[in-house]
Amino acid sequence: MRRFLLISSCFLLFSCGLPMLKNMEEVSLVNAPESIENPYFKDLDSYIFKSSISIYSHDLSGILVIKKLSNTSCRVAFTTEFGNTLLDMTITPTGYEKHFAIQKLDRKVILKTLAKDIRALTANDLTAKKAFRQGEKEVLMGNLNKFQLYYFFKLGRLKQILKTTKNKEKLKIQFSFDEVGQLNLINLAHEGIALNIQLRPID
Amino acid sequence: MPILKSTFFVLFFTCFLGWSQQPLSKKEELDFLKQVKQTSEHTETLKGQFLQTKQLSFLEKSIESSGNFYYQTPNLVKWEYKEPYLYGVIFKDGSLLINDNGKKQDVDLASNKLFEKLSDLIVNSMNGKMLTDTDFSTSFFTENGEVMAILIPEQKQLAEFFKAIELHFNSVTFLVVQVKLIEKSGDFTLIKLQNLQQNPSLDASVFTH
Numbered sequence: 001m002r003r004f005l006l007i008s009s010c011f012l013l014f015s016c017g018l019p020m021l022k023n024m025e026e027v028s029l030v031n032a033p034e035s036i037e038n039p040y041f042k043d044l045d046s047y048i049f050k051s052s053i054s055i056y057s058h059d060l061s062g063i064l065v066i067k068k069l070s071n072t073s074c075r076v077a078f079t080t081e082f083g084n085t086l087l088d089m090t091i092t093p094t095g096y097e098k099h100f101a102i103q104k105l106d107r108k109v110i111l112k113t114l115a116k117d118i119r120a121l122t123a124n125d126l127t128a129k130k131a132f133r134q135g136e137k138e139v140l141m142g143n144l145n146k147f148q149l150y151y152f153f154k155l156g157r158l159k160q161i162l163k164t165t166k167n168k169e170k171l172k173i174q175f176s177f178d179e180v181g182q183l184n185l186i187n188l189a190h191e192g193i194a195l196n197i198q199l200r201p202i203d
Numbered sequence: 204m205p206i207l208k209s210t211f212f213v214l215f216f217t218c219f220l221g222w223s224q225q226p227l228s229k230k231e232e233l234d235f236l237k238q239v240k241q242t243s244e245h246t247e248t249l250k251g252q253f254l255q256t257k258q259l260s261f262l263e264k265s266i267e268s269s270g271n272f273y274y275q276t277p278n279l280v281k282w283e284y285k286e287p288y289l290y291g292v293i294f295k296d297g298s299l300l301i302n303d304n305g306k307k308q309d310v311d312l313a314s315n316k317l318f319e320k321l322s323d324l325i326v327n328s329m330n331g332k333m334l335t336d337t338d339f340s341t342s343f344f345t346e347n348g349e350v351m352a353i354l355i356p357e358q359k360q361l362a363e364f365f366k367a368i369e370l371h372f373n374s375v376t377f378l379v380v381q382v383k384l385i386e387k388s389g390d391f392t393l394i395k396l397q398n399l400q401q402n403p404s405l406d407a408s409v410f411t412h
């Protein structure tokens with residue numbers, strides 16, 4: 001009984017570290033999948049979005065094109081609605097290679113943040129390191145570089161990805177669906193910086 | 204023998220393509236510019252549809268969008284995307300009025316050089332003034348019966364965005380029917396203007412935000 005209480009309190013301690021995992025119970029990985037599938041970016045394919053970026057009350061809209069090259073790398077272009085390329089870069093598993101950026105966007109902090117966000121959004125097949133469960137909700141955690149990615153599934157559908165350090169939320173990616181269940185909005189919100197990215201699939 | 208045959212075809216079509224694009228003589232160029240100017244002077248309004256195709260080198264498929272456009276002399280333009288998303292912009296009095304699927308925004312063109320240049324580009328393509336703009340080095344060709352102008356930006360700000368701009372003119376109406384914006388990387392945006400109506404009556408509400 002004492003051992004059971006000890007294990008339970010350990011689970012409680014870990015699961016309470018992040019507010020999003022509150023009331024969730026860490027469960028054994030034995031019954032969880034070995035790797036975490038990101039159903040929206042699992043294929044090495046092209047993905048096109050109408051996007052709005054809001055940074056410190058400045059709004060920028062355009063078309064975001066993502067071509068997946070591997071599970072953690074992709075080529076990305078951001079253009080205006082008129083087609084002018086504003087940014088073109090390859091996101092590698094740990095960094096990025098800039099091909100083109102207009103002067104206004106050509107800042108290390110902007111390119112690095114975008115690369116990290118898109119890598120977190122599109123990562124697929126990460127090894128599951130932890131699993132949590134509560135009713136119809138399941139959370140799988142995998143590591144991406146020095147961050148943890150928590151994948152929140154509800155009835156088997158991926159609803160949210162949370163990127164964190166050991167105990168702090170950094171980025172929240174939420175997936176919304178239309179009435180027939182098609183993905184129609186991806187919202188990326190940063191913790192601590194007023195940076196918000198909205199992506200609507202147009203392909 | 205098959206190699207000889209295919210070489211012949213390659214050569215034939217290379218020559219054919221080479222011949223199909225002929226530079227205009229100085230006289231033809233002056234006549235053409237005169238015609239465009241006359242058309243522009245007799246054009247108060249324009250409306251039509253556009254089909255936009257964006258080609259990125261790393262993408263197998265192109266990105267297509269389409270919608271309606273409206274122009275009123277001297278410098279009012281509305282560009283309205285209908286597919287695959289709703290997005291409208293009105294270039295008006297030094298401002299860019301954006302309607303992004305219901306979300307409205309005013310952008311001061313003076314603070315946004317890219318959109319200021321785009322505004323000039325769209326307006327001056329419609330009225331033909333781009334052809335005599337000293338910000339570009341311009342050369343003229345005929346291609347399949349149409350006159351094509353190739354404009355190379357001389358100004359640093361424009362050269363950041365475009366390596367060249369190709370404008371195609373209808374040989375009867377002398378209106379622009381196709382715009383190709385070529386970027387430094389070789390990626391390009393092709394805009395085809397269709398169902399052009401010259402001097403239709405346009406309701407003032409068209410240019411209302």
